[in-house]
Amino acid sequence: MQRAAPQTFERVLSSMCTEPHPSAREAAERFLATNPGDPATYAEVSALEARAVNGLGRLAGLGQSTSSPTAAPDPNAASDGPHGYVTSGGTEANIQAVRSARHRSDATDPNVVAPESVHFSFTKAADILGVELRTVPTDDDHRADVDAVGAAVDSETILVVGVAGTTEYGRIDPIPELAEIAHDADAYCHVDAAWGGFLLPFTDHAWHFGHAPIDSMTIDPHKCGRAVIPAGGLLFRERDGMDALAVDTPYLESTSQASLTGTRSGAGVASAVAAMDALWPEGYRREYERADRLARWFAAELRSRDRDVADVELPIVVVDLDEPTFRALRDGGWRLSRTGDGLARIVVMPHVTREMLRAFLDDLDALR
Ligand code: 0PR
Numbered sequence: 001m002q003r004a005a006p007q008t009f010e011r012v013l014s015s016m017c018t019e020p021h022p023s024a025r026e027a028a029e030r031f032l033a034t035n036p037g038d039p040a041t042y043a044e045v046s047a048l049e050a051r052a053v054n055g056l057g058r059l060a061g062l063g064q065s066t067s068s069p070t071a072a073p074d075p076n077a078a079s080d081g082p083h084g085y086v087t088s089g090g091t092e093a094n095i096q097a098v099r100s101a102r103h104r105s106d107a108t109d110p111n112v113v114a115p116e117s118v119h120f121s122f123t124k125a126a127d128i129l130g131v132e133l134r135t136v137p138t139d140d141d142h143r144a145d146v147d148a149v150g151a152a153v154d155s156e157t158i159l160v161v162g163v164a165g166t167t168e169y170g171r172i173d174p175i176p177e178l179a180e181i182a183h184d185a186d187a188y189c190h191v192d193a194a195w196g197g198f199l200l201p202f203t204d205h206a207w208h209f210g211h212a213p214i215d216s217m218t219i220d221p222h223k224c225g226r227a228v229i230p231a232g233g234l235l236f237r238e239r240d241g242m243d244a245l246a247v248d249t250p251y252l253e254s255t256s257q258a259s260l261t262g263t264r265s266g267a268g269v270a271s272a273v274a275a276m277d278a279l280w281p282e283g284y285r286r287e288y289e290r291a292d293r294l295a296r297w298f299a300a301e302l303r304s305r306d307r308d309v310a311d312v313e314l315p316i317v318v319v320d321l322d323e324p325t326f327r328a329l330r331d332g333g334w335r336l337s338r339t340g341d342g343l344a345r346i347v348v349m350p351h352v353t354r355e356m357l358r359a360f361l362d363d364l365d366a367l368r
Contacts, residue, residue: 007335009351010356011333011334011335011356012335012349012351012352013334013335013336013337013346013347013352013356013360014335014336014337014345014346014347015335015347015349016167016195016223016224016347016349017222017223017229017349018223018224018226018349018350018351019226019350019351020226020227020228020271020275021226021227021274021275021278021279021283023274023275023277023278024226024227024228024271024272024274024275024278025228025271026274027267027270027271027273027274028227028228028267028268028270028271028274029267030270031045031048031266031267031269031270031271032266032267033266034266034267034269034270035263035264035266036048036049036085036086036264036265036266036269037257037259037261037262037263037264038252038253038254038263039254040252040253040254041253042266045266045269045270048266048269048270048273049085049086049269051070051273052070052086052221052231052233052269052272052273052276053081053082053083053084053085053086053233053235054070054081054082055070055272055273055276055277055280056082056084056197056219056221056233056235056272056276057081057082057084057209057235058280059197059198059201059208059219059276059280060082060193060197060208060209060210060217060219060235061208061209061210061211062081062082062208062209062210062235062237063081063082070273070276070277070280082235082236082237083235083236083237083238083239083241083242084233084234084235084236084241084242085233085234085242085258085259086221086231086232086233086264086268086269086272087230087232087233087234087259087260088230088232088260088261088264088265088268089194089220089222089229089230089231089232090119090121090192090194090195090218090220090223090232091119091121091124091232092232092234092259092260092261093194093218093219093220093232093233093234094119094121094122094125094190094192094194094218095121095124095125095128095129095260096234096245096259096260097125097159097190097216097218097234098112098122098125098126098129098131098158098159098190099125099129099244099245099260100188100216100236100241100242100244100245101158101159101187101188101190101215101216102129102131102158103244103245104158104188104240104241104244105158105187105188107155107156107157107158108156109132109156110131110132110156110157110158111131111132111133111134111154111156111157111158112125112126112131112132112133112134112157112158112159112160112161113134113136113149113152113153113157113159113160113161113187114133114134114135114136114144114160114161114163115135115136115137115138115143115144115145115148115149115161115162115163115173116135116136116137116138117138117142117143117144117163117166117167117168117169117171117173118135118161118163118192119163119167119192119194122161131158134152134157136148136149136151136152138171141171141311142166142168142169142171142310143171143172143173143174144162144163144173144174144178146174146177146178146181149178149181150181153181153182153185153187154185155185155186157182157185157187158187158188159182159187159188159189159190160178160179160181160182160185160187160188160189160190161178161189161190161191161192162174162175162178162179162189162190162191162192162214163191163192163193163196164191164192164193164196164197164200164205164207164208165193165194165195165196165197165199165200165314167195168316168318168339168340168345169310169313169316169318169339170195170196170312170313170314170315170316171313171314172196172200172205172207172313172314175189175191175206175207175208175211175212175214176206176211176212178212179212179213179214182215183213188215188216189212189213189214189215189216190214190215190216190217190218191207191208191214191216191217191218192217192218193207193208193217193218193219194218194219194220194223194232195220195223195224195314196224196314197217197218197219197220197224197225197233198219198221198223198224198225198226198284198288199224199284199288199291199314199315200314201281201284201285202281202284202285202288202289203288203314209235209237214237215236215237215238215241216234216235216236216237216241217233217234217235218232218233218234219233219235220232220233221233221268221271221272221275221276222268222272224284224287224349224350225272225275225276225279225284226275226279226287226350227268227271227272227274227275228267228268228271229268230265230268231265231268231269231271231272233272242258243258245258245259245260246258287350288315291315291348291349291350291352292312292314292315294315294348294352294353294354294357295312295315295316295317295346295348296312297354297357298317298346298348298357298361299312299317299319301357301361302317302319302361305361305364305365307319307320307321308320310343315347315348316345316346316347316348317345317346317348318339318343318344318345318346319343319344319346320343320344321343321344325364325367326338326344328367329360329363329364329367332363334360334363346360
């Protein structure tokens, strides 16, 4: 029988995941048979998870300043460092952020207010947790409309969500304004930086814990962090965010567990640490700058062909392609995806090169 092989990344323009960094791949393999869900048995991977959380905290403006991004937290430091864990992905992190807010609030009929650009994982969170998800329109440039969010919030709002790097357009919501609305309503504020979190440190956007009094964040190593799948990240500013998630675990050596899943991927955890050690900050900066240049070049090439292209913010290019063109490109092997409004979306991840995009443009030109 022929050995199964995965797709190559040669024509993948639709994914928010990418080729893992070589050291992430190697670390994942070393830690394949470990379970951070049982820290008393798998102590080594559990220690690595603390380093991963510390590293993510540093990216997100919560970190202690140490020479290595993922150095173990300093027990003598004034703050007790970031709180959180390595999730199975952005979906679990978002579900848990809603769950934590719900447990910490006394609303009887709780709601979550988010822009309509929010990832569909919040629909799952609302469904599972019996919370109302109130999505409000975005502005003309696909960012959360602060007035609309303010109007949707009420005394039963437990969480206001902002997205820092939206799935479709790569937009960054006005996070400080959203945090203010949340706190005026006695609600928590969560930032979903699942995709954008490893790009935004190299921009001047206000998006993280250091820029605004936000309470929690999703930031995924398995997207732009170049870790292996599965490695998502959930961070809280305060310990009680994590404490609200903990359940008793009577027969394990450790007495409580805050994660949603039980057995978890030590490979994801180890690879997240390895990737951050290898790439933070200069490697990630170089990749951000490369992707930014490439996305802007590609957008200009499309415009020069009279294509309607949205402004590029983070490296996602959204272009209007008619249905036959989109189909023909997909049939030609290009992995392309669409926004809810039917526009084509090209995500410029580390595996996307200028040569690839030139080949794509050649195919597009040949269809005329
Ligand atoms: N938050 C945001 C802003 C996201 O973009 C995503 C995923 C999530 C949360 C959920 O993360 P997980 O998928 O890790 O649970 N956004 C992409 C999507 O669902 C993810 C993706 C990844 C799509 C790889 C395609 C792909 O090949 O569309």
